[in-house]
Amino acid sequence: MKPFLFVRRQRNYARFMVPKPYRTLSNEKKYLVVALGSGEPHIIRQRAALAESVLVAKMVQGAPMTLDRDKFKVFDIVLNNGTRIENINSGSDVDNLLKMAQAESLADLIESLGGGAVPQAGAGPQGPHVLEERRSVPATQSLPLVELLDKFILLKKPKAGTVTAYKSVVKEFTEFCKSKCPIAEILQSDVTRFREELAKKNGVQTIDNKMKVLKSLLNFAIDQGYLNGKNPVSVKNLQTKKQKLTEGYAIFESDEIKLYFQSERFKAEKKNDPDYYFCLMLEIFTGCRVNELTSLQINQLKKSESGTNFLQIRDSKTAAGKREVPIPEILFEQGFAKFIEGKKPTDFIFRYLDRDGRGAGNAVGKKFSYQIKLEKIHRPKLVFHSLRKFLNDFFMKNSVDYEVRCQYFGHEIEAVNVATYTNKFNVDDLYNRTNEARKKVASLVGV
Known part of the structure; x- marks a missing residue:
């Protein structure tokens, strides 16, 4: 249930498609629309991720999939150890939730909120600190993806064919996200949804090649200090090495x-x-x-x-x-x-x-x-x-x-x-x- 974010009359909303077997829990509605209120883009994304986690939890439990449709402000989250977080309403509240999720090693929740990997045993408080460092620069002030590409071309000086391919992928991804794609806002869920959209019209090898472009650009951003934290493009290739060998160009007889x-x-x-x-x-x-x-x-x-x-x-x-x-x-x-x-x-x-x-x-x-x-x-x-x-x-x-x-x-x-x-x-x-x-x-x- 990945959220589709949109804006109507300066208000933010998330739309979720309910899987057909579970529509009895949503009064037979195919889509659920949740009002997210106002705020910085990364706060809106965090609220959408929270809404997703709650709806999925209710779906798994067989409970009615209902939320406050007029104003998405309040969530009550109970962690495995019984710790309860109430009235989640702001970016600081979300950060607190992430800290608790890190402590509980709730990998799925951390991933959905863009918190990176769960810290290994003995790693101490590095996870939350890395996340706070990444969020120290407001997402709206981070470098847009298209400007990152300009810097990549300037410094790397790739061949003309490579430039054309990279520009095409960046354009396609930004149009899919319906924004300028500040690189600090890009989450793994965005990449996953983009890959699923590509699968409707592209072959496996083409999808892998486009993922490599995005991964290369964001690795460059991390290397140059434009982005802190984990590269959100961490998906593995869909095509295995064996498939690549067997599905390549044929040989003339x-x-x-x-x-x-x-x-x-x-x-x-x-x-x-x-x-x-x-x-x-x-x-x-x-x-x-x-x-x-x-x-x-x-x-x-x-x-x-x-x-x-x-x-x-x-x-x-x-x-x-x-x-x-x-x-x-x-x-x-x-x-x-x-x-x-x-x-x-x-x-x-x-x-x-x-x-x-x-x-x-x-x-x-x-x-x-x-x-x-x-x-x-x-x-x-x-x-x-x-x-x-x-x-x-x-x-x-x-x-x-x-x-x-x-x-x-x-x-x-x-x-x-x-x-x-x-x-x-x-x-x-x-x-x-x-x-x-x-x-x-x-x-x-x-x-």
Whole structure:
């Protein structure tokens, strides 16, 4: 029974939806509306939380779910040890209740009032002191979430795509809360209700990603001293690691690669849309991430002293992603040399532009997803990234060493023996150790 807070004619109210099996206790009413009076926003939230705890208690006891609907002022709370708190009416009264709840280790009540975790045995009075410190700054004077985001962007300087994603989540959360979301007012119950609302239209992974954004921002607020106490975004991921592995992008099969790359439709793109054609051809031989390819400049095309052509990836999502990736001479012979002819060193190889922070690879990825369906390749979760997964899988099945594949695709190696006690392969070694598998790829795509 999470409260929905709203204001009518400058008065505050909380609306509770009564579960269907318990509506006999509320005179068959689907909703109960409780007047909360006036006061600071955090006081209103505390009153709503108290109303919730009393209604839930009455529901569990099978007692009539009634409250003073005209003016929510008075509660009588009896703790497990018999201590009675009467006439709860103000912020100081709520603080007293929290102190008693801390002493009694009433975890659910403490959580609902935003008091943080129950102190462990021997921790002394730290819990109430931490709470008082957090409430020492009035919630209305704390930093709004959108201003916290501005400070996060200023200091962290994230990439454009990250900025866009963070702004989207902050906007969605503030609209859900119907306020500017002062960060000191955000409670775990707000986060829980927001996640439940997201579940109506978002998948599990998307919900987890949005929770990570909020958690990251409020961790930043705590680190910078804008917020005291516990991060209210403490929910665990809905998607397990096992689910993430099994529900990720699919891997192309060899016959699907052959079907698409040898299709007349794709061959025609060499003339109709050479940027798309050579981006796909470069991908099937290098397995680079799409944004690594679409952000390439001419000066990132290199040749070793031994004559090996390679890409110098300078910007990637991980440190291991900054690497040298060999490319076969046959690609230049198939028209790539003519495609880049006349371009200046600082020119981008491909014409794709970064749009709305989604990365320059968004357009090529969308076209590819559309075209494979035209070739009757309909397996779910096949996307541009599936080409990268295919090449890694193909290399593995053709006896390319694990260490070579990790360096080739820009994956971190956590094993101490490899990460600490060995040097990287040079680009000529990478070329030679992957050459036989790459020849099979060339045959598969018909070049």
